[in-house]
Amino acid sequence: MANKVVKYVRESYDELVHKVSWPTWAELQGSAIVVSIASLVIAMIVFVMDFIFGIQSTQFGSFVWKGILGFLYGA
Secondary structure, three states: OOHHHHHHHHHHHHHHHHHHHOOOHHHHHHHHHHHHHHHHHHHHHHHHHHHHHHHOOOOOOOOOOOOOHHHHHHO
16 A cells, blocks of 8 residues: 555656646746736626626615616616
């Protein structure tokens, strides 16, 4: 059992050091920018949807924000 674990660790190390192509610093920065922009776009989409549809009512029956659609339709 211990022999299999040692073999696994050695093969994993060999693959990580010799076979994996790690990204450069410039590639990492480019990927980080893409992820940041995509996150901001998705956050803005969720914000707009939340603003348009709004919260209809609370647990106690009071209305907090009806949203733009609720305002337009008078609901």
